[in-house]
Each structure stands twice: as structure tokens, then as C-alpha cells.
Amino acid sequence: MHLTHLNYGLWILTTALEVLACSLAYRRGLYRSLPFFTAYLTLMVAATGFLWFVYRAFGFGSWIAYDAGWITHAILLAARGLAVGELCLRLLRSYPGIWALAWRILLAVSFLFLLHAGVESASQPYWLGTFVLALDRDLELAATGVLIALLLIGRYYTLQMDLLERRIAAGLCVMSVIIVVTNALLFQAAVAHPSSWLGYHAWLAHAQIWWNSAQAVASACVLSVWAVALWTPIPAKRAVPVLLPASTYRELSPAINFRLRAMNARLTELLKS
Numbered sequence: 262m263h264l265t266h267l268n269y270g271l272w273i274l275t276t277a278l279e280v281l282a283c284s285l286a287y288r289r290g291l292y293r294s295l296p297f298f299t300a301y302l303t304l305m306v307a308a309t310g311f312l313w314f315v316y317r318a319f320g321f322g323s324w325i326a327y328d329a330g331w332i333t334h335a336i337l338l339a340a341r342g343l344a345v346g347e348l349c350l351r352l353l354r355s356y357p358g359i360w361a362l363a364w365r366i367l368l369a370v371s372f373l374f375l376l377h378a379g380v381e382s383a384s385q386p387y388w389l390g391t392f393v394l395a396l397d398r399d400l401e402l403a404a405t406g407v408l409i410a411l412l413l414i415g416r417y418y419t420l421q422m423d424l425l426e427r428r429i430a431a432g433l434c435v436m437s438v439i440i441v442v443t444n445a446l447l448f449q450a451a452v453a454h455p456s457s458w459l460g461y462h463a464w465l466a467h468a469q470i471w472w473n474s475a476q477a478v479a480s481a482c483v484l485s486v487w488a489v490a491l492w493t494p495i496p497a498k499r500a501v502p503v504l505l506p507a508s509t510y511r512e513l514s515p516a517i518n519f520r521l522r523a524m525n526a527r528l529t530e531l532l533k534s
Contacts, residue, residue, distance in 0.1 A: 405441060
């Protein structure tokens with residue numbers, strides 16, 4: 262199995278954009294404010310170079326290339342998850358109580374998705390590929406929800422989030438949506454495919470061509486947005502918002518609790534109807 266001219270063209274384009282975005286991130290000193298996102302960009306460049314070497318040395322359809330592709334994909338998945346968590350921390354770090362609840366929820370959800378992916382892929386003919394696909398699908402779906410909530414909460418509550426952070430969050434969200442859709446289609450097709458080892462491997466190598474192409478197009482678009490955002494100097498560090506005294510929150514809490522109880526009663530009525 263060989264890559265098509267379209268695959269090579271998209272690979273060259275995304276590689277150039279990865280190098281550009283990564284170079285601009287280091288030039289602008291983004292590693293000081295968003296180290297995990299900068300590490301994610303760095304790993305994207307490193308993974309592309311590593312896979313290029315593996316494909317040239319062993320061939321795109323080889324077992325070594327197959328394993329290398331899924332392992333690097335899993336590493337990038339973990340790095341992207343840390344970048345999403347970093348954006349949440351950047352927005353909520355001035356509110357330690359909310360952040361303490363948020364990171365525990367994110368950690369619990371990630372563990373449940375990890376367990377679900379392991380169970381769902383245990384009976385498949387090649388466990389590594391289907392495991393990474395299932396985990397990628399689930400975690401990216403969660404990341405999509407988190408990023409959309411992050412953008413909406415920041416806008417609704419006027420939490421300070423600069424243009425670069427919004428573009429990074431929006432880019433990660435778009436990438437997650439594309440990954441969820443393509444992974445869901447590929448995973449369902451993989452589960453339904455006959456479980457012959459040789460036939461499965463040959464089929465999946467063909468399926469990866471369109472899968473890689475779809476994700477490469479999404480990556481190219483997102484990397485272009487990030488490169489444009491990083492082309493201008495990063496704004497100065499914003500001031501930490503000043504919170505109201507604790508006595509003020511104690512005075513407001515009865516009214517807030519009343520509104521929460523009213524909303525809960527309304528939701529209960531809606532569910533019963």
C-alpha cells in the first residue's frame with residue numbers, strides 16, 4: 262500500500278504549517294504562558310518527521326509503520342488533552358474552587374473513557390488500532406464539549422480570554438469535531454469488517470488513506486489560523502481579576518440557592534411531562 266499524490270501533497274502542506282506554527286510559538290515565547298500547547302506543536306513536528314522516516318524505511322503498509330502510526334497518534338492525543346486542560350486552567354485559575362471541581366471531573370471522565378475504549382476494543386482483531394480509535398473518539402468528543410463550554414462560559418461571564426487563546430480553543434474544537442466524525446466512521450467500519458488478520462490489515466491500510474486525508478485537511482486549516490494568530494506579538498500578561506469579599510458571597514448565596522432550586526424544580530417538571 263502506497264500513499265497517493267494527494268496524501269503526499271497534504272502531508273507536505275501540513276508539515277510546513279506545523280513547522281511555521283511551532284517556530285512562531287517559540288519566537289513569541291508562548292512556552293512561558295502555554296507550555297503544554299507549545300509542547301503539542303513540537304510533538305506534531307517530531308511525529309511527522311518520525312513517521313516520514315518510518316514510511317520511507319519500511320513502507321506505509323508495513324506492520325512497523327502501522328504500530329508507529331497508532332503509537333504516535335496516541336501520544337498526540339494525550340498532548341492535545343493536556344493542551345485543552347491548560348486552556349481551562351488559564352481561564353479558571355483565578356477561581357480555585359471552580360478549577361478544583363473542573364479538573365477532578367475531567368480526570369474522572371478521561372479514566373472512564375479509557376476503560377470504555379479498552380473494553381470496546383478488546384475483542385477486535387488488532388487491539389491497538391481499535392483501542393486508539395475508540396479512545397480518540399471518546400476523548401475528542403469530551404474535548405469538544407469542554408472547549409465549547411469554555412468559550413461560552415468565558416463569553417457569558419465576561420471572563421478574560423485574549424484573542425490568541427480563543428483562536429487556539431476554537432482550532433482545537435474544530436479539530437476535535439473532525440476527529441470525532443472520522444474516527445466514528447472508521448471505528449464502525451472496522452468493527453463490522455471481517456476479522457481475518459491479513460484481510461483486516463489490508464482493508465485498514467486502505468481506509469487510513471481517506472482518514473488521514475480528512476484529518477490532514479482539518480489540521481491544515483487549524484494550523485493556518487494558529488499561524489496567523491501567532492504572527493502578531495502576544496499581548497502582555499493580563500491582570501488577575503479582583504474577587505469580592507467573602508461576606509458578599511455569603512449574602513448572595515441564599516438568592517443563588519433559591520434560583521438553583523427553582524431551576525431544579527422546573528427541570529424535574531419537564532422530565533416528568
